Amino acid sequence: MRLSDDGALTIPDFAGNLFFNTLGNILENGLAGLVFADFETGAPLPLSGDAEVLLDSPETAAFQGAERLWRFTARRIVYRQDALPLQWTSRSEGASPNSLMTGNWRQAAERMKAAALANAWRTFRVSRIIDESEAIRSFHLEPADDAGLVPHEAGQHLPVRVTLPSEAKPQIRTYTLSVAPSDGVYRISVKRDGRVSAHLHDTLKTGDTIEARVPAGDFTIDPFEQRPAVLMAAGVGITPMLAMLRHVVYEGLRKRRIRPVWMIVSAHSLASRAFAGEIDALARAAGGAVHVIRVLSDTRGAELARDYETSGRIDIDLLTSRLPFNDYDFYLCGPGVFMQTLYDGLRALDNPMRAFTRKRSARRRSSVRRIAARTRNRCAPPRPGP
Numbered sequence: 505m506r507l508s509d510d511g512a513l514t515i516p517d518f519a520g521n522l523f524f525n526t527l528g529n530i531l532e533n534g535l536a537g538l539v540f541a542d543f544e545t546g547a548p549l550p551l552s553g554d555a556e557v558l559l560d561s562p563e564t565a566a567f568q569g570a571e572r573l574w575r576f577t578a579r580r581i582v583y584r585q586d587a588l589p590l591q592w593t594s595r596s597e598g599a600s601p602n603s604l605m606t607g608n609w610r611q612a613a614e615r616m617k618a619a620a621l622a623n624a625w626r627t628f629r630v631s632r633i634i635d636e637s638e639a640i641r642s643f644h645l646e647p648a649d650d651a652g653l654v655p656h657e658a659g660q661h662l663p664v665r666v667t668l669p670s671e672a673k674p675q676i677r678t679y680t681l682s683v684a685p686s687d688g689v690y691r692i693s694v695k696r697d698g699r700v701s702a703h704l705h706d707t708l709k710t711g712d713t714i715e716a717r718v719p720a721g722d723f724t725i726d727p728f729e730q731r732p733a734v735l736m737a738a739g740v741g742i743t744p745m746l747a748m749l750r751h752v753v754y755e756g757l758r759k760r761r762i763r764p765v766w767m768i769v770s771a772h773s774l775a776s777r778a779f780a781g782e783i784d785a786l787a788r789a790a791g792g793a794v795h796v797i798r799v800l801s802d803t804r805g806a807e808l809a810r811d812y813e814t815s816g817r818i819d820i821d822l823l824t825s826r827l828p829f830n831d832y833d834f835y836l837c838g839p840g841v842f843m844q845t846l847y848d849g850l851r852a853l854d855n856p857m858r859a860f861t862r863k864r865s866a867r868r869r870s871s872v873r874r875i876a877a878r879t880r881n882r883c884a885p886p887r888p889g890p
C-alpha cells in the first residue's frame with residue numbers, strides 16, 4: 505500500500521485477496537476499519553475512517569493482476585502498546601507471494617514511466633545468460649534507463665534491434681518473452697539459427713546492452729478461462745507456451761483455481777529439449793491441474809517414462825489417444841509443417857468427434873473450441889485446409 509502526503513492509504517486489489525464482500529460494503533457505506541499488527545511487538549494498530557473503491561484509476565494497470573484500487577483515510581487511530589501478549593517471527597519466505605507478484609508502488613511508477621516510452625527503442629542490459637539446450641540460450645534483460653518494465657501478456661514477443669558488425673543498417677527480429685508477466689523480468693530464449701540469432705549467441709555477454717521495443721502480439725492466453733487449454737509446442741515454439749504455462753499456474757495459485765492445462769512438448773532429442781526442469785516444477789506446483797506429455801523424435805539415450813512419454817511427433821492420433829473427452833482451447837507454436845498439419849487435423853476432427861460423442865452421450869462432448877496458433881514467421885492462424 506502507499507501512504508500519501510495527505511495521509512491516505514491506497515491499496516491494489518485483485519479477486520484472490522478475497523476482499524469482494526468488503527469492497528461491496530465500502531461501495532454501500534464508504535466506511536472501513538483496518539487493523540495492522542506489529543508482528544515483532546504484538547502491538548495492534550486499529551484505524552477507522554473513510555474508504556472508497558477506485559474502479560478506473562490508470563494506476564491499476566501498473567500492478568500485475570490488480571483489478572482495482574481502494575483508498576482509505578483514517579479518522580481515528582489508536583495505538584495499543586503491549587495490548588497482545590503474542591509475538592510473531594517472520595518465516596524464511598517472508599512476504600506473501602501474492603503481494604510479491606502484484607509488485608510495489610515504486611515498480612508501478614516505473615511502469616507508468618515506461619508506458620510513456622511505448623514507441624521508442626529502449627536500451628536493456630543483459631543481466632543473466634542461461635543455456636537451456638544445445639541450441640537455445642536465454643537472455644534476461646533489465647531496463648538500462650530509469651524507467652521500468654512495461655508489463656507484457658503471456659505469449660507476447662519483444663521486437664529486438666541489432667546492428668551486425670558488417671552492416672550499416674540495423675536488423676529487427678522478434679523473440680517471445682518466455683516468462684510470465686509476474687516474473688518481473690524480461691527473458692528471451694533464442695535458438696541459434698541464422699545471422700541475428702547466431703550473433704546474439706556469439707557476442708552477447710552479461711552486462712552488454714541491446715535495444716528493444718515494448719512487447720507486442722495477440723497470441724495470448726486467458727488464465728481464468730474455465731475450459732482446459734492444450735498447449736502444443738515443437739522446438740523453440742516452446743517459448744510462448746512456457747510463458748503461458750507460467751502465467752496460468754501463477755494466477756491460478758493466486759486465485760486458488762488453476763485452469764487445467766495439457767502441455768504437449770516435442771523436441772528432436774534430449775540434448776535439444778529446453779526447459780524440461782522448469783515445466784516439471786510448474787506441473788508439480790500446480791498439483792494435478794497441469795498434465796505434461798513429452799515427445800521425442802530421437803529417443804537415443806532417453807528412457808521411457810523418465811525422459812519422455814511418447815516417441816515420434818505430436819499428431820492427431822496422439823491427441824485423440826491421450827486427451828480425455830472435453831472441450832478444449834488449443835494453442836500451437838512451432839515450425840510451419842507442424843502447425844499446418846495439426847491445424848488441419850484439429851479442424852477436421854471437430855465435427856466428426858462432436859457427432860460421434862453426441863450419439864453416445866450428450867455430456868461426453870469433445871470439441872475444438874478455439875485454435876490459436878503461431879509459427880515462426882507468421883502470427884496469423886495457418887490457412888484452413890481444403
Ligand SMILES: Cc1cc2nc3c(=O)[nH]c(=O)nc-3n(C[C@H](O)[C@H](O)[C@H](O)COP(=O)(O)OP(=O)(O)OC[C@H]3O[C@@H](n4cnc5c(N)ncnc54)[C@H](O)[C@@H]3O)c2cc1C
Nearest residue numbers: 661677678679680693694695697698699700701743880881
Ligand atoms: C512472433 C515471433 C516470435 C518469435 N519468437 C522466437 C523465440 O522465442 N525464439 C527464437 O529463437 N526465435 C523466435 N522467432 C524467430 C526469430 O524472430 C528469428 O526469425 C530467428 O531467430 C531467425 O533469425 P536470424 O537472423 O537468426 O536468421 P536469418 O538470418 O533471418 O535466417 C532465417 C532462416 O533462413 C535461413 N537462411 C538465411 N539465408 C539463407 C540462404 N541464403 N539460403 C538458405 N537458407 C538461408 C537461416 O539458416 C535461418 O534458418 C520468433 C519469430 C516471430 C515472428
